[in-house]
Amino acid sequence: MPHPGNPVTRSLTRVLADVRAQDHPGRVADYIPELSRADPEAFAISAASVSGHTYAAGDSTTLFTIQSISKAFVYALVLSEHGADAVTARVGVEPSGEAFNAVSFDDRGRPHNPLVNAGAIVTTSLVPGASAEERFARIRRGLSAFAGRDLDCDETVAASESATGDRNRALAMLARSSGALTEPVDDVVEAYFRQCALRVDTTDIAVMGATLAGDGINPRTGERVVPPAVARDTLSVMASCGMYDRSGQWLFEVGMPAKSGVGGGIVAVAPGEYGIGVFSPPLDAVGNSARGVATLRTLSQEFGLHLFRHPERPASPVQAIDVEPGGTVVIRLRGMLDFVAAEQVAHLTAYGPETTADATTRVVLDVSAVTASTRVAARLLADVAAELRLQGRDIVLVDPDGVIDIA
Ligand code: GLN
Numbered sequence: 001m002p003h004p005g006n007p008v009t010r011s012l013t014r015v016l017a018d019v020r021a022q023d024h025p026g027r028v029a030d031y032i033p034e035l036s037r038a039d040p041e042a043f044a045i046s047a048a049s050v051s052g053h054t055y056a057a058g059d060s061t062t063l064f065t066i067q068s069i070s071k072a073f074v075y076a077l078v079l080s081e082h083g084a085d086a087v088t089a090r091v092g093v094e095p096s097g098e099a100f101n102a103v104s105f106d107d108r109g110r111p112h113n114p115l116v117n118a119g120a121i122v123t124t125s126l127v128p129g130a131s132a133e134e135r136f137a138r139i140r141r142g143l144s145a146f147a148g149r150d151l152d153c154d155e156t157v158a159a160s161e162s163a164t165g166d167r168n169r170a171l172a173m174l175a176r177s178s179g180a181l182t183e184p185v186d187d188v189v190e191a192y193f194r195q196c197a198l199r200v201d202t203t204d205i206a207v208m209g210a211t212l213a214g215d216g217i218n219p220r221t222g223e224r225v226v227p228p229a230v231a232r233d234t235l236s237v238m239a240s241c242g243m244y245d246r247s248g249q250w251l252f253e254v255g256m257p258a259k260s261g262v263g264g265g266i267v268a269v270a271p272g273e274y275g276i277g278v279f280s281p282p283l284d285a286v287g288n289s290a291r292g293v294a295t296l297r298t299l300s301q302e303f304g305l306h307l308f309r310h311p312e313r314p315a316s317p318v319q320a321i322d323v324e325p326g327g328t329v330v331i332r333l334r335g336m337l338d339f340v341a342a343e344q345v346a347h348l349t350a351y352g353p354e355t356t357a358d359a360t361t362r363v364v365l366d367v368s369a370v371t372a373s374t375r376v377a378a379r380l381l382a383d384v385a386a387e388l389r390l391q392g393r394d395i396v397l398v399d400p401d402g403v404i405d406i407a
Helices: 007-021 033-037 069-082 084-088 117-125 132-147 155-163 166-178 185-196 202-213 228-241 244-253 290-303 339-351 375-390
Strands: 044-049 054-058 258-260 265-270 274-279 318-324 328-337 362-373 394-398
Touching (some): 069 084, 069 117, 069 258, 244 290, 318 339, 339 362, 339 375, 375 394
Antiparallel strands (some): 258 265, 318 328
16 A cells, blocks of 8 residues: 555545535434444545555545445346346336435336345345355355455344344335345345445445446456446446435536445446545435545546546547658557547548548558557458558558557
8 A cells, every 4th residue: 555645645635634624414324223333533535546556545444334335236246147138127227316215116116226225135136045144145255356355244233234124124025026026035135234234444445446447357356356348337327326316416516436325435436447435424315425425526526537527538549641752651540549549540541631642552551559459440440441442542551569450
């Protein structure tokens, strides 16, 4: 872990101090009696990059129960297990606009989404296992793989929730009556309570988020935890449904897929870049950590993490165009060739004055400085090459590292 003098750590420490100095009223959850014992002043943040760097500030080694943050990751596990079609047959992907513990079912009897309790209980029922024990063991292994270390369950919190968990049992019964849930209610609900009571710190949830940010690969262990499509699908649902009935407001202001829990934690993800974990137990009126929300709002604004900001792109994929004697035009490309970059090259080749000049008989595409290309970019360039040949021009590809494949 970088020492506190690290500039990234210093900025995280400053954001915590700024937010602490502001007024963000909240109340520690007490509907699960054990949760009311949390220290309201505890405050922490961790960030983990997809390349495996972690930074932390505040009480980042304080353990808390993961609660509803688990819902996103158990959803990812069942998507990998059964595929998206089988899972969405049982639980939808629409924001409910309702509280986390609402009776939230659509007209097909499915819970609206996997991130409210009704949907999460159905999701837990889709984890294979013949008993609550087996189901929970599998969940614990899966979430530990996301965190990159062995997580354990706070049995006191799990028992406290079970003792007061009739509303969740009722949601499970309703799901069973509509056919969304087919397993025994008690097995499922007990596994769900223990899943919610897994103990984490902010660095654990940051790494869990970074695993989704990194296409399913845990940056701490290098392990592929879920396939890329599952990471993407999970982030989609977190973006639209992760913050309960503040999900729209959250996407508007903060612009990151996220998931909160009544223990006071929030995980947020900058896709392809970072996982961020924050922790502060007092909750706002809808059950999201009040300081946590403020911290992520500040981070998003200051560090430019909003998903829908205008994307920064490298200047141009075209490094140089050289017109050589004898009718040859050499186009030198650089950097990453994705669809957007290839579209610029295609446009330039089809309409550019150098390539369309009558005197041009040969076009050399030099991709020696291209680092990688996507398949769709290669296909587009192949079409450009075919077009140039139709016009009677020769096309030559200079690709010493074999980054691109235009036949
Ligand atoms: N275990 C909690 C419950 O089901 C999780 C709720 C939450 O974190 N929002 O009530």
